[in-house]
Each structure stands twice: as structure tokens, then as C-alpha cells.
Amino acid sequence: NAGVTQTPKFQVLKTGQSMTLQCAQDMNHNSMYWYRQDPGMGLRLIYYSASEGTTDKGEVPNGYNVSRLNKREFSLRLESAAPSQTSVYFCASRGLAGGPAKNIQYFGAGTRLSVL
Amino acid sequence: DAKTTQPPSMDCAEGRAANLPCNHSTISGNEYVYWYRQIHSQGPQYIIHGLKNNETNEMASLIITEDRKSSTLILPHATLRDTAVYYCIVRPLGRFGNEKLTFGTGTRLTIIP
Numbered sequence: 001n002a003g004v005t006q007t008p009k010f011q012v013l014k015t016g017q018s019m020t021l022q023c024a025q026d027m028n029h030n031s032m033y034w035y036r037q038d039p040g041m042g043l044r045l046i047y048y049s050a051s052e053g054t055t056d057k058g059e060v061p062n063g064y065n066v067s068r069l070n071k072r073e074f075s076l077r078l079e080s081a082a083p084s085q086t087s088v089y090f091c092a093s094r095g096l097a098g099g100p101a102k103n104i105q106y107f108g109a110g111t112r113l114s115v116l
Numbered sequence: 117d118a119k120t121t122q123p124p125s126m127d128c129a130e131g132r133a134a135n136l137p138c139n140h141s142t143i144s145g146n147e148y149v150y151w152y153r154q155i156h157s158q159g160p161q162y163i164i165h166g167l168k169n170n171e172t173n174e175m176a177s178l179i180i181t182e183d184r185k186s187s188t189l190i191l192p193h194a195t196l197r198d199t200a201v202y203y204c205i206v207r208p209l210g211r212f213g214n215e216k217l218t219f220g221t222g223t224r225l226t227i228i229p
Contacts, residue, residue: 004159035219042203042219043160090159100148100165103207105217107159 002026004108006091012114013081021076021111023091031094032074033105034058034066036087043090049074081115088112120204125224134191136223138204141185147208149180151189152219153200160203160219163189199227 007022025032030051035043035058045058049068063085065077074093078085092105121139128134140149151163164171164178166187171178177190191198203222 040221042221043217045217088157092159100167103148103150103165103205103217104162105160107161110157110159 004091004093004106006089006108006111008111009109010112012116013078014116015082017081017115018077018079019081020078021089021091021113022073023075023108024073025091025093025106026072027093027095027106028071029093029095029106030071032068033092033094034064034074034076035090035092036060036085037090037110038087046076046089078113081113083115086113086115120206120220122202122204122220122223124221125226127226127228128191128194130196130227130229131193134194134198134225134227136189136191136202136204136225137186138189139186140204140206143184143206144208147206149178149187150205150207150217151176151178152203152205152217154203154222155197155200163202194225194227196227196229198225200225 004025033048034046036046037043044060046060046064047058047066049055052071055066055068067075089111091108094105148165148167150165152160154160164173164176166178166180180187201222201224203219205217
């Protein structure tokens with residue numbers, strides 16, 4: 001099992017360019033998440049998808065859109081990149097386990113994005 | 117969610133036990149304590165969780181005080197690969213369980229050879 005796979009690993013954009021970050025999981029998980037992490041700070045939730053066909057905003061959704069393409073894939077799109085979006089982006093997924101295991105998330109290796 | 121407080125950094129000698137404290141004095145009765153870690157440049161990794169009893173798995177032990185206002189993550193024989201930022205997170209059992217995890221700034225643990 002690869003777990004959670006993110007592509008690309010690195011990306012440099014110019015202000016105003018658009019791009020899509022890809023995320024796929026092979027664990028048959030229902031819920032998927034996109035976080036961003038700025039230098040020296042904790043992770044902040046951008047968007048999440050509780051199940052295929054649904055998406056909801058997290059705490060920092062402005063400037064981003066998401067698509068839950070199918071159960072495996074959850075993409076994050078920057079329509080017009082800004083320098084403030086320079087960050088490391090992490091995708092995560094969570095399975096169907098009940099009880100306290102609901103709060104166990106599995107993370108990808110991240111995408112390092114620089115917007116010039 | 118209950119707020120957590122962790123020391124910003126700690127050092128530990130290789131081979132010794134690393135004890136990472138977390139204060140969560142406002143924890144509610146239905147909230148669990150979770151620990152994750154983030155090794156440099158990698159995504160966070162789940163370690164362990166508990167409610168009120170001490171827990172142990174292949175990675176670590178979790179000791180929660182009787183009043184549940186604080187906890188300690190113990191790495192019994194720290195190795196250089198344990199150098200990471202460790203996050204203590206308190207979360208309830210939500211109705212749908214799809215809530216975000218709130219990562220603070222954590223404790224940067226450095227294992228010294």
C-alpha cells in the first residue's frame with residue numbers, strides 16, 4: 001500500500017498562475033483533507049471531504065477550490081496563485097473506524113509550493 | 117476543543133527515555149488525547165491516543181494523569197530517528213468524526229548522540 005500519495009512534490013509558480021495539487025489514497029478511506037503549513041507553524045485545514053461527492057470549507061478556504069473526483073482522489077486547485085499561498089500542502093485521509101479511531105488521519109508527504 | 121500547552125523544545129540523549137509533557141487542563145469528559153509527530157519535511161504521523169487509562173503500543177506509551185488535566189508521551193529508548201516535532205491534540209468523539217485536527221506548534225524534540 002502506498003497510503004496517501006501527493007503530486008507534485010515541489011512546484012514554483014508566478015503570481016496569477018493556476019495549478020492543481022493532486023492527492024490519492026489507496027486505503028479505501030471515506031474522508032479526505034487538505035491542510036497547509038507555513039514555516040514554523042502548525043497545520044491549518046483548507047477543505048475537507050467527508051465522503052465522495054461532498055466537500056466543506058475548513059478554516060482557511062479563500063483562494064482555493066477542491067474536487068472530490070472519486071473515493072480515491074481529492075484535488076486542490078489554486079485559480080490565481082498569490083505569494084501568500086507559498087506553503088507546504090498536506091493531504092490526509094481517514095477511514096471508517098469508529099470510536100476514538102475517527103480522529104486518526106494518515107498524511108501524504110506534502111507538496112512544497114512557492115509563489116513568486 | 118480543549119486547548120493544549122506543550123514546551124517548545126526538548127533535548128534527550130540517544131538511548132534514554134524521552135518524556136514529552138502536555139497540559140490540557142480544560143479537557144472535557146468525552147475528549148481523547150492524541151499524539152502525532154512530524155519528522156522534518158514529512159507529513160504528520162499518528163503515534164497513540166488515550167482517554168483516561170495508560171496506553172502503550174509499539175511506538176510509545178501514553179500516561180494520562182488521574183484528573184486528565186495533563187499527559188506525558190514516553191518514547192522508551194529514543195533514537196536519532198525520533199527527532200521530530202511532537203503534537204498533543206485533544207479531540208472529542210464528534211457525531212460524524214470528520215472534524216479537522218488542530219495542530220499547534222508542538223514540542224521540537226532533538227535526540228542527541
